[in-house]
Amino acid sequence: MRLCLECNGPNPEYKCQDCFGSELHCSTCILSVHAHHLLHRLQRISLKALGLRIQLGHITGQQCVNPHCAFNDDFVIIDMFGIHEVSLDFCGCAIAENPKTAATFHVLEQYHLLSFESKISGYEFYHGLCRMSDNTGLLLIKDRYESFMQMIREWRHLKMLKRSGQGHNLKGVEATAQGECAVLCPACPHPGKNLPDNWKDAPRRWLYGLFLAIDANFQLKRKAVSNDSVDPSLSSGWAYFMEDEAYKGFLDSNSDNTQEKSTCSSHNAVNMADTKSNCGLTATGLGTVNCARHNMKWPNAVGDLQKGERYVNMDYLFFSTLRHTVIDTLNVSYDIACQWHKKLWHRMSTFPVSMHLLPTFKTISFFIPKFHLPAHIKECQTSFSFNFKSGVGRTDGEAPECGWANINPIASSTKEMGPGAWRDTLDDYFGDSNWKKVVKLGHTMLHKMKDALPERQDHHEALDDLEEGLRGEYSAALAQWREHVEAWEHDPAKPNPFERRAETVTMASVRLELARDDQNDIQTGTCLALHEDCTPSVLISTGLELEEQQRQMKADRAGLRVHATDNQEGKMLQRNNTLQCRIDTWTKLQELYMPSLTALCVSKSSVSGGIATAVATPETIKLWLPSQIGKTAPCDTCLQTIEWKLRYAQAHDALCSLHSNLHAQTAILKYKDHNLHGQGANTRAQNTLKAVEARLEAAASMxxxxxxxxxxxxHSSLQPLNRADIRSMTDLLWGNQRGQENYLGSGIYMRIEWCKARAQAMCWAEEVELLKEEMQRILQFFEWDVQCWDERGLEDALHDMDDDDEREGLIAYSKCQALLCRRLAESFRTSWTDTLALADIFNHSLVTQQDMDID
Incomplete structure (x- = not known):
């Protein structure tokens, strides 16, 4: 016979699922054992059913002496293992109201962290707890979902206030300033926190520049649910979202502003900003401002979008967050910066004076993120590129895009929230994201530095190799290029050395011009067309196309092997017949415009003496274009002018093709050398290189x-092509020297290539300097944070508090936070020591080499 473990009584029948062991207890002992384990679960019965009661304000099991003690048999406690119904005794000395639901700190903390990591919704988490309590559906579990969500919201709010030090504010929580609860980026410059006192007068002020990135997210929508009077925010403007009343008031007063259209590419963010559908939505998305190098949200830099990505919304975010800094060197990244920045100062005049910036005291540079840049016109690709601007290192501006994938999964649960809950919840997610980045800065910065050091060395050597190859023929030009690029760096209004200043003419643009001339002649009745389907410009343009097809046919026929297959021979013959038919048709039209051509052909035939020759193939037929006739026969000057224009454009198209294919060849060779292994991969790469070489040959021939x-x-200003100049840029751009060989690559675009190589070397050198400065700033920021927590925890500052327990708790928490900051700083400093020492060695060797080059 089994006995009770506690009293040795007979027939024990109760076992706890949460206690360690499998012992059975009697009803009296099981209640006694669980006097301090009120939420343990028994098999087949609850502690409440056995008579366990919870007394608020007194030791469980003791009666309250207050005669007005109340009872609640429907009280529910939510914890990590389920939902528990308990019997509650309480009185006015414990709580003033009749409580219905409570949750343990453990379950609130568990959901808080799970929501960040797995993006689980409150609904899913709560009903998971219900199934932990009963997964059979046989027990009736009271629904406390709404209460749980209210507690979660309060928990988020209280945690934010606690961690930002507002619990130590003797003036109370209401004294919290705008943005004061935001987790700041320790690596960004914060005067008074992590910058030297003389930072404004430092010779290298670019090191103290602030990098901001603006972006919008249209996944985080909010439906038209509730309103601010019913569901206000608990912390309006204390963290990342702006104070909503002022924001919405400003938007309403500027609702009639019409956004100007884009003069760059047709960007939907600009042109469709006022037309985005918002049916059933109060917010179509979010606009944010992040630090561009570390991807952390800035205080008061988040706001909802009512339509699309309108300037008025994004302007408010930009000016709002800049109230939190006095840094006067700004580098601003925005995927539509080329349009957005144009009238920024004019639009600023409509904002409150407190949000105004003084352009004369701000050095502001605008950029387009690197991934977005190719979608812009060529002028933007050079004027707004991070790659060509000094003082920005290797910043890419794409930081906000990297964070959306992490937070977008919560869109399905937040879109149904009211406005206050929506803002508070997203504030909490942004705060957690910032904090996770803060604690990972040690690894992140170390990884960036380890990548930057060899890149700086490689690009410096590549630039040296390029300049060594340029010395001689390009020595004088090199000095002039350096002067021009330095002048542009000091004054961007001067000619951009990265832009191709040579005349840019294309066949497409010339054909368009000729077509417009034909249209004008037709409308004015001066058209000289001798055939209804063929104007003079169409005749010459078609002739050049046939000439190009002849060259291609000749090259393909030469590449055909001796033992070609029937399929290859058949396709070649079909092309041959098609080309012959096109030439015959074109020749008949040509005779209308060039009647002297018949006599010329007869003359050529008589000179040959009538000797029979083999039948000419289509690619060998002479087309007798105006340039081929020369002075041997009269030709209309109109046809000559048209051919000159088209030939000139054809030559420029060929040069452009040479340039692009040489770049492709360089990239393929680099990728092949660094990444490809094995016969199969290298064979495919060789086939790709052969295709590029064929295009190079075709462009050169053209x-x-x-x-x-x-x-x-x-007469033409174009120079003859030296085949020796058609060389891969690999050795020049990547520093692969081949002895003393003067390997100049393509001499056509050398100025731009040198400017780019110089810019890349400078960017990597600046990146190393920026990383070193940011590492130093992080350590100084933690020192400042330690000092702040130490000051908050001074007993002298808290000695007037009546509650000793509260005062001791505040002191203990401040010491805990100060210790955490010290440990983070020490951990980062230890992990960075060796790498920073190596960076100093590399920097010393680089400076020494530069001094030797100067000497």
Missing amino acids: YEHAHKALVTGW
Whole structure:
């Protein structure tokens, strides 16, 4: 017979599922054992059913002496293991109201962290607890979901206040300032916190510049649910969201402003900002401002969007967050910066004076993130590029894009919230995201520095190799290029050395111009077309196309092997027939515009003496374009002018093709050398290189024919092509020297290539300096934070408090936080020591080498 473990009584029948062991107890002993384990679960019965009661304000099991003690048999406690119904005794000395539900700190903390990491909704978490309590559906579990969500919201709010030090504010929580609860980025410059006193007068002020990135997210929508009077925010403007009343008031007063259209590419963010559908939505998304190098949200830098990405919303975010800094060197990244920045100061005049910036005291540079840059026109790609601007290191501006994927999964649960709960919840998520980045800064900065050091060395050597190759033929030009690029760096209004200043003419633009001329002639009745389907410009343009097809046919026929397959021979013959038909048709039209051509052909035939020759293939037929006739036969000057324009554009197209294919060849060779292994991969790479080489040969042949035609019939400024100049840029750009070989690559775009190589070397050198400065700032920020917590925990400051327990708790918490900051700083400093020492060695060797080069 089994006995009770406590009293040795017979027939024990109760076992606890949460206690360690499998012993059975009687009803009296099981209640006694669980006097301090009120939420343990028994098998087949609850502690409440056995008579356990909870007394608030007194030791469990003792009766309250207050005659007005009340009872509640429907009280529910939510903890990590489920939902528990208990019997509650309480009185006015414990609580003033009749409580219905409570949750343990453990379950609130558990959900808080799970919501950050797994993005689990409150609904899913709560009903998971219900199933832990009963997964059979046989027990009736009281629904306390609404109460649980209210407690979670209060928990988030109280945690934010506690961690930001507002619990130590003797003036109370209401004295909290705007943005004071935000987790700041320790690596960003904060005067008075992590910058030297003389930072404004420092010779390298670019090291103290602030990098901001603006972006919008249209996944985090909010439906038209509730309103601010019913569901106000618990902390309006204390963290990342702006104070909503002032924000919405300003938007309402500027609701009639029409956003100007984009003069760059047709960006939907600009052109569709006022037309985005908001049916059933109060917020179509979020606008934010982050630090561009560390991807942390800035205080008062988040706001909801009522339509699309309108300037008025994004302007308010930008000016709102800048109230929290006095840094006067700003680097601002925005995917539509080329349009947004144009009238920024004019739009600022409509904002409250407290949000105004003084442009004369601010050095502001605007950039487009690197991934977004190719979608812009070429002018923007050079004027707003991080790659060509000094003082920005290797910043890419894409930081906000990297964070959306992490937070977007909560969109399904937050879109149904009221306005206050929506803002408070997102504030908490942004705060957690910032904090996780803070504690990972040790690893993040170390990883960046380890990547930057070899890159700086490699690009410096590549630039040296390039300049060594340029010395001689390009020595004088090199000095001039350096002067121009330095002048542009000091004054961006001067000519941009990264832009191709040479004349840019394309076949497409010339054809468009000729088509417009034909249209004008038709409308004015001066058209000289001798055929309804073929104007003079169409005739010459088609002739050049046929000439290009002849060159391609000749190259393909030469590449055909001796034992070609029937399929290959068949396709070649089909192309041959098609080309012959097109040439025959074109020749008949040509005779209308060039009647002297018949006599010329007869003359050529008589010179040959009538000797029979083999049948000419289509690629060998002479087309007798105006440049080929020369002075041997009269030709309309209109046709000559048209051919000159098209030939000139054809030559420029060929040069552009040479340039792009040389770049492709360089990139393929670099990728092949660094990444490809094995016969299969290298064979595929070789085939790709052969295709590039074929395009290079075609472009070179096109240029040579165009240049020959231009210099035969007319004067041209274009130079003859030296085949030795058509060389891969690999050795110049990546520093792979081949002895003393003067390997100049393509001499066509050397100025731009040198400017880019110089910019890349400078960017990596600046990146190393920025990383070193940011590491130092992080350590200084933690020292400042330690001092703040020490000051909050001074007993002298808290000695007037009546509650000794509260005062001791505040002192203990401040010491705990100060210790945490010290430990983080020491951990970072230890992990960085060796790498920073190596960076100093590399820097010393680099400076020594530069001094030797100067000497």
